[in-house]
Amino acid sequence: MGSPFAALPGAVMADGSAAPAHYGAPLREQALLDAGEALVHAADRAVVEVAGEDRLTWLDSITSQALGALEPGRSTELLVLDPHGHIEHAASVVDDGERAWLIVDADGADALVAWLRRMVFRSRVSVGRRDDLAVVGYARSESPAARAVLEHGAPVATWRDPWDAVSAGGHQYAVMVPHPGAGREWHEAIVTEDGLAALAASGIAAAGLLAAEALRIAAWRPRRANEVDARTLPHELDWLRTAVHLNKGCYRGQETVAKVHNLGHPPRRLVFLHLDGSDTVLPGPGAVVTADGAEIGRITSSALHHEDGPIALAVVKRSLAVDASLQVLTDDGPVAASQQEIVPRDAGAAASVPRLPRLSSRARG
Known part of the structure; x- marks a missing residue:
């Protein structure tokens, strides 16, 4: 689907995207x-429709989230894990009483649809990607952007990001108070092609994809397309906050989720980086992060924030000291970085396991 927002004045297109990266003033x-006061055409997001009377109990049985009793209009998110607990797919979820709408990163939508269809078996469920629908993002429930979406976009459904609090059944590793995500009131509305065109013509201010990414990074909000690789566990990204229900029934990967959370530690951890902006070099995703000359991780997302300056998320070794002096390697030379913990080094091992007496102590008794 092409974007009518691409025709707005000043639009600068993002590489490989139908929507603008910015409009000249990111x-x-x-x-x-x-x-x-503005909205963004999130062309990097796609819509998957799950219909059928068994849709919620079926999704509950194969994903990390408790969805069996999801109320219409209530928003949540889920992860699909492999048998070893690694993240394969992620989806934002809202149900309208007849269909469950999944909003996903566009580059993984087809793979998710294919996997879901393989899991249907005898359940009364149908799954399909809806390329005739688009996603627009905006902040605040009571705002000019929210009113414009309701008036001109006529949304099919709207998902409210649960990242501003720990969801029922979830667990937060981050200890910073308040959490940077506490003020994130983000919405993604599903609209038709006509609704998207009407929004572009409505006069509401438009923001580019770069703006939405900067706000996400500042809120420490993980994203499958950026923060996830073949080895990623939910614990490493603090994604137990909103995407994993620790008290629900069995699903693929649950054993690893429980074991790491209760008895172990995630082998890597997500950190927030403040980058030295003195030479205007912004390291991109994949840039190597070093401590004392040794590679300890990689940048997953980066942005120039309107208040915080150059910022990034990075996945690093769990053992990295909190006060370590960091550098990010770029083609233009190293960039100094300071680390702020998201997932602490001691995250996990949450179970209270009773200490057994030593054999020699029992023998002496």
Whole structure:
């Protein structure tokens, strides 16, 4: 689907995307987007429709989230894990009483649909990607952008990001108070092609994809397309907050989720980086992070934030010291970085396991 937002004045297209990266003033666009005075065509997101009377209990049985009793209009998210607990897919979820709508990163939508269809078996469920629908993102429930979406976009469904709090059955490793995500009131509305065109013509301010990414990174919000690789466990990204229900029934990968959370530690951890912006070099995803000359991780997302300056998320070794001096390697030379913990080094091992007396102690008794 082409984007009518691409025809707006100043639009600069993102590589490989149908929607603009920005409109000439990305920092101003961030401020407007954060205030609820602008919206973004999230062309990097896709819509998957799950219909059928068994849809919620079926999704509950094969994913990390408790969905069997999901109420219409309530938003949540899920992960699909492999048998070893590694993340394969992630989806935002809202049900309208007849269909469950999954909003996913576009580059993984087809693979997710294919996997879901293989899991149907005898359940009364149908799954399909809806390329005739688009996603627009905006902040704040009571805002000019929210009103524009309702008036001009006529949304099919709207998902509200649960990242501003720990969901029922979830667990947070981050200890910072308040959590940077506490103020994130983010929405993604599913609209038709006509609704998307009407929004582009409505006069509401438009922000580019770069603005939405900067706000996500500042909130420490993980994303499958950026933070996940073949080895990623949910614990490493603090994604137990909103995407994993620790008290639900069995699903693929649950044993690893429980074992790491209760008895072990995630082998890697997500950190937030403040980058030295003195030479205007912004390291991109994949850039190597070093400590004392040794590679300890890689940048997963980076942005120039309208208040915080150059920022990034990175996945690093669990053993990395909190006060380590870090550098990020770029083609233009190293960039200094300071680390802020998201997932602490001691995350996990949450179970209270009774200490058994030593054999020699029992023998002496």
